[in-house]
Amino acid sequence: MTVIRPSDEYLDQPFWKHLAAGTLHLNCCNDCGGAHHPPSPICPRCRSFDTGWKPASGRGTLKSFAVAEHPVHPMLADQVPYVITLVDLEEGVRMVSGIPKGTEAALEIGMALQCRVVRFDDRFALPYFLPVAGAGEK
Numbered sequence: 001m002t003v004i005r006p007s008d009e010y011l012d013q014p015f016w017k018h019l020a021a022g023t024l025h026l027n028c029c030n031d032c033g034g035a036h037h038p039p040s041p042i043c044p045r046c047r048s049f050d051t052g053w054k055p056a057s058g059r060g061t062l063k064s065f066a067v068a069e070h071p072v073h074p075m076l077a078d079q080v081p082y083v084i085t086l087v088d089l090e091e092g093v094r095m096v097s098g099i100p101k102g103t104e105a106a107l108e109i110g111m112a113l114q115c116r117v118v119r120f121d122d123r124f125a126l127p128y129f130l131p132v133a134g135a136g137e138k
């Protein structure tokens with residue numbers, strides 16, 4: 001599978017480099033402590049320019065999801081149908097993500113999710129979110 005790589009020139013590079021190393025980090029404000037996503041050179045809460053990166057817990061809840069029946073890019077042609085998720089992380093940010101194939105049948109809005117970093121090679125990885133064991137079972 002051809003992998004589309006993020007540019008080396010944008011301020012979100014630490015996000016991608018931490019993922020490639022196997023961890024999810026969030027852009028955070030060194031003044032108010034708030035996390036924000038997508039990354040920004042200015043804190044959206046207190047307008048500070050003093051921002052940095054901190055490891056995220058990886059814990060979140062499922063805000064919404066949709067099933068993509070048509071690929072938005074040719075590299076995804078063999079992946080359809082796939083699930084696009086909106087995940088509210090406990091750090092207070094919302095992230096667009098996905099889940100591994102085969103787990104979509106168990107999805108329920110509000111269920112607990114845990115991040116799993118999926119590496120495609122030594123330079124590129126994506127954060128996927130899986131249902132926490134037992135979540136969604138009745």
Ligand SMILES: [Zn+2]
Nearest residue numbers: 029032043046
């Ligand atoms: Zn701030």
